[in-house]
Amino acid sequence: MSVKTSQTTPAALPPSVFTLSPTAQLEALYTIIRDKTTSRGDFIFYSDRIIRLLVEEGLDHLPVVPKTVQTPTGSTYEGVGYEGKICGVSILRAGEAMEAGLREVCRSIRIGKILLQRDEETTLPKYYYSKFPEDIASRSVLLLDPVLASGGSSMKAVEILKEHGVPEERIIFINLISAPEGLKAFCTKYPAVRVITGWIDKGLNEKAYILPGLGDFGDRRYCL
Numbered sequence: 001m002s003v004k005t006s007q008t009t010p011a012a013l014p015p016s017v018f019t020l021s022p023t024a025q026l027e028a029l030y031t032i033i034r035d036k037t038t039s040r041g042d043f044i045f046y047s048d049r050i051i052r053l054l055v056e057e058g059l060d061h062l063p064v065v066p067k068t069v070q071t072p073t074g075s076t077y078e079g080v081g082y083e084g085k086i087c088g089v090s091i092l093r094a095g096e097a098m099e100a101g102l103r104e105v106c107r108s109i110r111i112g113k114i115l116l117q118r119d120e121e122t123t124l125p126k127y128y129y130s131k132f133p134e135d136i137a138s139r140s141v142l143l144l145d146p147v148l149a150s151g152g153s154s155m156k157a158v159e160i161l162k163e164h165g166v167p168e169e170r171i172i173f174i175n176l177i178s179a180p181e182g183l184k185a186f187c188t189k190y191p192a193v194r195v196i197t198g199w200i201d202k203g204l205n206e207k208a209y210i211l212p213g214l215g216d217f218g219d220r221r222y223c224l
């Protein structure tokens with residue numbers, strides 16, 4: 001049976017935005033994590049499955065160079081190898097949930113951290129702390145945050161990475177779910193950053209939660 005999937009795709013996505021193929025399998029995974037009756041254990045298990053798909057998609061965007069190897073049959077194979085070094089950077093707290101998925105495919109990858117918190121007076125994200133590999137300016141960065149809602153936190157994170165010398169072209173922002181408003185704001189401000197998103201939802205409510213969304217990702221993963 002073919003299933004009609006329900007992703008809201010803005011008419012023309014900016015060229016820097018890449019989505020996972022909205023297959024029935026992917027929609028089934030999202031249906032589980034959106035369901036408010038899903039247990040914390042299942043939320044972790046099924047969101048991890050989506051994270052793994054997203055990380056694989058993100059790795060597709062890393063630069064490669066020609067690489068020739070000899071195979072056990074005595075043949076020469078002209079393939080490719082990754083060019084340069086990479087690192088992950090997670091936006092705390094929710095972004096930490098994506099680190100294990102990244103480590104599963106990039107064994108000893110270095111991971112930096114950025115701690116931001118919403119300033120209740122201004123509603124803007126306030127910067128508290130960051131720690132990066134010393135040579136981050138020469139690495140490609142996979143920026144990890146599961147939710148792109150209004151875009152405030154991810155835009156602040158890119159600003160901090162740029163201050164540390166990472167050019168926009170070398171940042172790949174990976175998230176599970178995004179709102180069109182945040183996606184538009186982010187891509188307008190940072191058109192050269194590639195965005196890998198698993199699903200684009202309908203929009204935001206007055207409290208900046210994504211609709212239909214999945215609730216507070218960090219609470220569902222760590223607290224509920």
Ligand code: URA
Nearest residue numbers: 149209210215216217
């Ligand atoms: N953060 C979340 O975890 N969920 C939303 O819907 C918006 C922000």
